[in-house]
Amino acid sequence: MITEQAVLEALRKVEDPEVHRSIVELEMVKRIDIKGDHVTVEVLLTVAGCPLRNKIDQDVRAALASIPGIGSYDVVLGTMTEEERSRFAAKVRAGQANPLQIAGQPEVPPLLRPDTNTVFIAVASGKGGVGKSTATANLAVALSRLGYRVGVIDADIYGFSLPNIFNLGDRKPTLVENMLMPVQQDGVKIMSMGFFVQENAPVVWRGPMLGKMLRNFFAEAFWGELDVMLLDLPPGTGDVALDVHTLLPKSKEIIVTTPQSNATEVAARAGTMALRTNHEILGVIENMSYFEANGERHYIFGKGGGEKLARELRTDLLGQIPLAVATASGSGIFPSGSEQALIFESVAKAVAKKADLRK
Numbered sequence: 001m002i003t004e005q006a007v008l009e010a011l012r013k014v015e016d017p018e019v020h021r022s023i024v025e026l027e028m029v030k031r032i033d034i035k036g037d038h039v040t041v042e043v044l045l046t047v048a049g050c051p052l053r054n055k056i057d058q059d060v061r062a063a064l065a066s067i068p069g070i071g072s073y074d075v076v077l078g079t080m081t082e083e084e085r086s087r088f089a090a091k092v093r094a095g096q097a098n099p100l101q102i103a104g105q106p107e108v109p110p111l112l113r114p115d116t117n118t119v120f121i122a123v124a125s126g127k128g129g130v131g132k133s134t135a136t137a138n139l140a141v142a143l144s145r146l147g148y149r150v151g152v153i154d155a156d157i158y159g160f161s162l163p164n165i166f167n168l169g170d171r172k173p174t175l176v177e178n179m180l181m182p183v184q185q186d187g188v189k190i191m192s193m194g195f196f197v198q199e200n201a202p203v204v205w206r207g208p209m210l211g212k213m214l215r216n217f218f219a220e221a222f223w224g225e226l227d228v229m230l231l232d233l234p235p236g237t238g239d240v241a242l243d244v245h246t247l248l249p250k251s252k253e254i255i256v257t258t259p260q261s262n263a264t265e266v267a268a269r270a271g272t273m274a275l276r277t278n279h280e281i282l283g284v285i286e287n288m289s290y291f292e293a294n295g296e297r298h299y300i301f302g303k304g305g306g307e308k309l310a311r312e313l314r315t316d317l318l319g320q321i322p323l324a325v326a327t328a329s330g331s332g333i334f335p336s337g338s339e340q341a342l343i344f345e346s347v348a349k350a351v352a353k354k355a356d357l358r359k
């Protein structure tokens with residue numbers, strides 16, 4: 001005979017895909033009806049249009065199917081009331097209680113606490129258009145495939161491109177009781193200014209506002225536990241790089257360049273900035289290194305720039321990414337198994353080692 005206890009035990013293994021805690025613990029299971037070997041379960045979602053509804057539905061079904069002796073089952077997805085949502089938010093917040101919090105002082109976002117386990121890596125370039133955002137996104141996906149919990153912040157406020165690279169369409173972070181749930185794609189949690197501005201509307205920001213926005217992304221988004229957070233910096237050596245230094249003094253850095261000598265010269269300036277702010281440079285990624293056709297490599301943008309830059313900055317060349325033909329899907333994430341994805345996998349392994357990432 002199937003007991004409520006057995007159903008609860010099975011459901012305990014299902015995690016909310018955003019919060020990464022058990023749906024039982026988060027009180028999302030509202031009802032369990034057992035009639036013979038038929039089980040009906042009602043699960044509450046925070047909002048009706050929850051973008052991860054299918055994932056929850058699938059996971060709950062898989063958990064129910066695993067119960068010994070179960071015949072058939074139904075899953076009903078409901079929506080929380082205001083009160084239930086407040087309780088849910090309180091539980092989520094309690095899960096990231098701040099041991100360093102001093103009464104009366106402004107809350108320090110968990111990720112910014114001195115004892116955080118999250119390693120921050122800023123990805124910089126001298127010039128725009130060298131593929132810095134593409135490199136950030138693909139490195140994030142490669143790290144996630146290696147089993148790390150990865151977040152990425154699009155700090156490239158003027159030229160935010162992560163939503164497009166991840167092919168997110170209209171997806172936006174969901175708001176649960178003042179907490180923003182970053183959008184998740186390819187195993188990566190993503191936050192971008194692009195989620196909050198109208199398409200094509202120019203963003204006119206001044207320096208201090210940029211820092212504030214970054215701070216908000218740390219403070220108001222629910223990141224949960226992360227092993228590594230990548231930051232896609234705007235090109236050049238402007239305000240945001242300094243803000244990142246103030247906010248994240250221990251941030252490490254990766255410099256992206258193309259093989260052209262003029263690109264590497266400006267990239268060197270971004271590197272010098274990193275050294276001046278005492279950010280450890282993990283290495284250089286050379287992008288658009290060559291185009292391979294019929295087994296032959298064509299060095300369209302010249303040769304050797306990445307290596308020269310790595311030498312100048314006394315760091316390693318982490319990888320050379322060949323040019324790819326645009327994919328039909330429009331996604332900027334290189335398909336798994338492609339030449340580019342394999343190189344990013346080896347870059348990710350080198351980065352994990354140098355930055356001493358822990359799972």
Ligand SMILES: Nc1ncnc2c1ncn2[C@@H]1O[C@H](COP(=O)(O)OP(=O)(O)OP(=O)(O)O)[C@@H](O)[C@H]1O
Pocket residue numbers: 125127128129130131132133134135156159160161234235287288321322323324325326332
């Ligand atoms: N290896 C590659 N092969 C083919 N296309 C690439 C490659 N890397 C990047 N691109 C393309 O080059 C363009 C610029 O890339 P991306 O937006 O990543 O550059 P960026 O340096 O972040 O630019 P910006 O900072 O100015 O926004 C994009 O259209 C991207 O799809």
